[in-house]
Structure formats: C-alpha cells, structure tokens
Amino acid sequence: MRPLSGKSRFVLFALSALLLGWMVIGLGTPSGAPDAGAYDEPYRPQFHFTPAKNWMNDPNGLVSYKGEYHLFYQYNPFGDEWGHMSWGHAVSRDLVHWQHLPVALREDNGIMIFSGSAVVDGQNSSGFCQSAEAGDRSCLVAIYTGHTSTLQTQNLAYSNDKGRTWTKYPDNPVIDLHRREFRDPKVFWHAPSRKWVMVVALPPEHQVRLFGSPDLKHWTALSTFGPAGATGGAWECPDLFQLPVADEPGQTRWVLSVNINPGGVAGGSANQYFVGQFDGAAFVNENPGERVLWDDYGKDFYASTSFSDLPPTDVRRIWMSWLDNWEYAAQEPTSPWRGAQSIPRTLRLKRYAEGVRLVQEPVAELQALRGREMSLKDQSSLAANHWLESKQVRGDALEIEAEIDLGHSAEFGFEVRKGSQEQTVIGIDREKSELFVDRTHSGTTTFSAAFSGRHAAPMHFAGGKRVKLHVFVDRSSVEVFGNDGETVISDRIFPSGGSQGLGLYSRGAEARIVTLRVWNLRSAWPGGDQ
Numbered sequence: 001m002r003p004l005s006g007k008s009r010f011v012l013f014a015l016s017a018l019l020l021g022w023m024v025i026g027l028g029t030p031s032g033a034p035d036a037g038a039y040d041e042p043y044r045p046q047f048h049f050t051p052a053k054n055w056m057n058d059p060n061g062l063v064s065y066k067g068e069y070h071l072f073y074q075y076n077p078f079g080d081e082w083g084h085m086s087w088g089h090a091v092s093r094d095l096v097h098w099q100h101l102p103v104a105l106r107e108d109n110g111i112m113i114f115s116g117s118a119v120v121d122g123q124n125s126s127g128f129c130q131s132a133e134a135g136d137r138s139c140l141v142a143i144y145t146g147h148t149s150t151l152q153t154q155n156l157a158y159s160n161d162k163g164r165t166w167t168k169y170p171d172n173p174v175i176d177l178h179r180r181e182f183r184d185p186k187v188f189w190h191a192p193s194r195k196w197v198m199v200v201a202l203p204p205e206h207q208v209r210l211f212g213s214p215d216l217k218h219w220t221a222l223s224t225f226g227p228a229g230a231t232g233g234a235w236e237c238p239d240l241f242q243l244p245v246a247d248e249p250g251q252t253r254w255v256l257s258v259n260i261n262p263g264g265v266a267g268g269s270a271n272q273y274f275v276g277q278f279d280g281a282a283f284v285n286e287n288p289g290e291r292v293l294w295d296d297y298g299k300d301f302y303a304s305t306s307f308s309d310l311p312p313t314d315v316r317r318i319w320m321s322w323l324d325n326w327e328y329a330a331q332e333p334t335s336p337w338r339g340a341q342s343i344p345r346t347l348r349l350k351r352y353a354e355g356v357r358l359v360q361e362p363v364a365e366l367q368a369l370r371g372r373e374m375s376l377k378d379q380s381s382l383a384a385n386h387w388l389e390s391k392q393v394r395g396d397a398l399e400i401e402a403e404i405d406l407g408h409s410a411e412f413g414f415e416v417r418k419g420s421q422e423q424t425v426i427g428i429d430r431e432k433s434e435l436f437v438d439r440t441h442s443g444t445t446t447f448s449a450a451f452s453g454r455h456a457a458p459m460h461f462a463g464g465k466r467v468k469l470h471v472f473v474d475r476s477s478v479e480v481f482g483n484d485g486e487t488v489i490s491d492r493i494f495p496s497g498g499s500q501g502l503g504l505y506s507r508g509a510e511a512r513i514v515t516l517r518v519w520n521l522r523s524a525w526p527g528g529d530q
Contacts, residue, residue, distance in 0.1 A: 059322060184236050247351075257306075407509055
C-alpha cells in the first residue's frame with residue numbers, strides 16, 4: 001500500500017532500492033505468503049489462520065463479496081509485538097484455505113488503524129463505488145477506528161477491486177466525539193428502517209452507542225446501551241445481529257455481542273452477549289441487566305465478530321475471534337509470528353428453561369480437512385482406551401466426536417496432545433455438572449503466571465448422564481464444543497512436538513462410549529498436508 005519514465009538511471013535505482021526495502025520489512029509483499037516449507041514451525045497451527053510472521057490480534061472487517069470471504073485483522077507489519085496497528089488481509093473461498101494478500105490499511109500520519117468492520121455497499125449509497133462491471137453498483141467499504149494517543153474516531157476507506165487496494169475517505173473522520181476511547185465500529189444494513197446502523201464501544205463507560213446513516217458518511221446518534229452484564233473491564237468489539245430461535249417458527253431475537261478486557265469468566269479478556277430486540281434505533285435486553293451470558297468459557301476467545309453480506313443462499317451467521325488473551329499474548333513462545341484466529345463457527349439461538357441462549361458449532365467446511373476416519377461404538381471407556389492405544393491413534397491436528405453415557409462415573413475425559421509427562425485434559429465433572437479443560441500440564445506454561453489452569457463451564461446432561469463432545473485439536477490450541485455447541489471452551493496450549501497421544505479415562509466407575517469418531521486433520525496450508 002503502502003512505470004518508471006526511464007529518464008533517469010538514478011530514479012530507477014532509487015525506486016528499485018525502495019521496493020527492495022519494502023519487501024525486506026514486509027510492506028510490499030503479502031502479509032503472510034508462506035515460503036516453501038513454511039507453516040511447520042513448533043506450535044504453528046495447521047488449520048487456524050495465522051500470519052506468516054509478526055503480530056496479529058482482532059479479526060476485522062469479516063465480509064463476503066463476489067465469491068470470496070475476506071479476513072482483515074489487527075497487524076503489526078514491523079514485528080511480533082503489538083504496535084503500528086494496520087489491517088492485514090487474507091481471502092478464502094471456503095473459510096478453511098486462506099490466501100495472504102498485502103496489508104490493506106496502514107498506519108499513516110501517526111494514526112493507527114484499529115478494529116472495525118467492512119460491508120458491501122450494494123447500491124452505492126456512499127458514492128464510492130465505480131465498478132467496471134455492467135449493472136454492478138457495488139463496492140467494499142471499511143469502517144474503522146483511527147487511533148492516536150489522545151483521540152479515537154470512526155473513519156472510512158473503500159475498494160473498487162475486490163479489496164485488493166483501498167482508498168481512505170478524504171473527509172475522515174465521519175464520527176468524532178472528541179474522546180480518547182471510542183472504538184471498534186460494527187456496521188450493517190437495517191432493511192426495515194432503510195439505513196446503515198453502527199454499533200461502537202465506549203470502553204470505560206461499559207456502554208455501546210448506536211448511530212444511523214443513509215450513506216455511511218453522515219451519522220446520527222440513535223441510542224446507548226449499558227452498563228449491563230459483566231463490567232469488570234473495558235467494553236470492546238461489539239456486534240449486533242438477528243437470529244431465528246430454533247424450533248420456534250417466526251421467532252427471532254437480536255444478539256448484542258460485547259467483548260470485555262479484563263474481567264473475563266476465566267480471567268483476562270473474554271466475550272459476553274445479550275439477547276433481546278432491536279427496532280432500528282435501540283437494543284432492549286430481555287434478561288435482567290445484571291445477568292452475564294458468556295459465549296465461551298475458555299481463556300482464549302476474544303474480539304469476536306461476524307461475517308457481513310453472506311450470499312442470500314447462505315442463511316448462516318458465522319463468526320471468528322482472536323484465539324488469545326491479553327494477559328499473556330505478548331509472551332507466548334511462538335516465532336516468527338504471534339496470534340491465531342479461531343475456527344469459523346456457525347451461530348444459532350435455542351430456548352432453554354432459563355431463556356434463549358447462543359449455540360456455536362464449527363462450520364461444516366472444516367470437514368474437507370478430514371483424513372481417514374477411525375471409529376468405534378458401544379464400548380466401555382477402558383476398552384475404548386485400549387483400542388486407541390492398539391490403533392496408535394495420535395496426532396497434533398485432530399477432530400474428535402464422541403457421545404458418552406457417563407453411567408455411574410464421577411468424571412470422564414480425553415487426554416489430548418499426550419506425552420510422557422504432559423497432556424491437556426478435556427473432562428466432564430458429573431458432580432459439578434461441568435465441562436472443563438485443564439492445561440496445567442499441557443506443555444510450556446511458564447511464560448506467564450496467568451496461563452496455567454483449569455477452565456470450567458456449566459454442562460447439561462441428557463437424562464442425567466449422556467453428553468456429546470466435539471473437539472478440535474491443533475498444534476497450539478483446543479476448541480471444545482459440548483452438547484452440539486451449547487457449551488464451548490477455547491484454550492491455547494503449547495505442547496512438545498512429540499506429544500501427540502490420545503487417551504481417555506473414567507473415574508469412580510466405567511463410562512460407556514456410545515460412539516467415538518476420530519480424524520487426523522490435514523493442513524490447510526499449501527504443501528502442509530499430513
């Protein structure tokens with residue numbers, strides 16, 4: 001983003017040298033085009049998005065446009081620590097295999113590019129769109145926070161070439177409240193009121209503010225929501241979207257997602273949500289204001305945001321998050337990159353006795369990475385463990401689906417990324433009605449006192465004793481979906497490369513494995529198939 005006339009050899013030499021310099025520091029090349037043999041470093045995720053090098057945090061501007069999913073993300077082009085925030089960029093046609101593109105929006109004139117969103121301006125309401133295709137009035141518009149040490153404002157940029165190059169709006173900012181903390185705009189088109197709606201965070205006040213606009217350039221204040229729910233830290237990265245309620249035809253709710261740092265359920269950063277109604281101007285929470293709803297009970301699910309403008313044939317709401325925690329992200333033992341994104345997840349709403357709640361499930365596209373299936377049915381936990389050992393079921397990238405009848409067992413669990421002296425335990429505590437991930441002995445943990453520990457979430461048991469688990473294990477993470485995504489725990493882990501065993505255990509009595517299916521997962525990166 002940041003031809004030659006041929007009249008001067010000096011000019012040619014100077015520009016060539018400048019281009020070489022850009023390439024060396026990673027500014028003129030894609031932000032992560034992997035070299036041959038890359039993406040195989042210790043702890044390098046094989047099916048989670050990571051940049052080839054340097055620091056990454058929040059996903060930004062998730063949008064679908066002309067057959068491509070766009071992932072922008074907070075990125076430091078100059079190193080593996082937070083700073084010089086810009087928008088890195090990658091595209092995918094299947095949400096699994098990503099192609100790195102050059103940095104999209106760069107820090108400029110001392111203004112960093114903080115988090116935000118992107119939309120398809122399908123009818124050129126902004127006046128930015130200049131498509132060369134007949135009958136096409138659309139283009140991509142990014143809405144982002146411009147950050148200095150004393151001021152945060154909301155700004156626009158636009159692209160007329162499918163996101164490959166971007167132009168910042170010359171009349172930025174489009175919203176300036178003269179505030180030091182005012183960030184992370186999420187924008188969507190609200191068809192009933194025929195306007196764009198922005199939801200943006202006022203972090204210290206534990207509030208989100210809503211604005212409306214006919215053209216993305218001129219905004220009017222609509223309402224404010226909060227404080228409510230968890231208020232132990234700054235509110236960031238809000239999102240607002242509508243979902244149907246499962247098995248209730250005609251019933252919908254709006255979900256307001258608000259990330260918080262610190263004050264998360266497992267410590268540090270985390271994500272909470274509210275369920276209610278939105279009329280085009282104000283969001284109304286249908287739960288008591290003090291009730292806290294967590295969408296993930298692990299320690300590494302933050303800055304979640306959903307994709308805008310999925311094709312009309314795709315009725316899903318899909319989101320991703322930064323798979324990390326501000327308590328220790330800068331100390332994690334990875335190189336030459338830091339930071340990973342979660343797997344994409346499909347969102348649903350389901351009614352329970354306590355109310356309508358959010359359910360998350362891995363996108364079906366991930367099944368394309370499955371290798372040979374290994375499965376068994378109707379075995380005791382002891383027999384199933386012997387089977388795993390005899391079949392030498394192991395790997396550093398696995399998908400596990402299991403249905404378990406706990407019987408009279410007090411605790412049941414899987415041990416993943418298991419070695420002679422380390423393992424990550426994914427367990428069910430029947431007495432406490434909990435699903436948990438224990439990474440106390442998961443491998444390297446000493447880089448931060450805040451890392452090691454056990455993270456638990458409430459879990460319902462069908463008939464008092466049956467549960468389902470769907471687990472994704474990568475080289476430096478576990479993501480656990482309990483009971484079809486009713487309960488979710490996401491955690492980073494840093495085991496030794498040789499710790500690839502898989503086992504299970506049952507305490508107090510034998511559990512029964514109703515079904516167990518295990519797949520080794522191929523790498524999503526070129527040349528990285530297992």
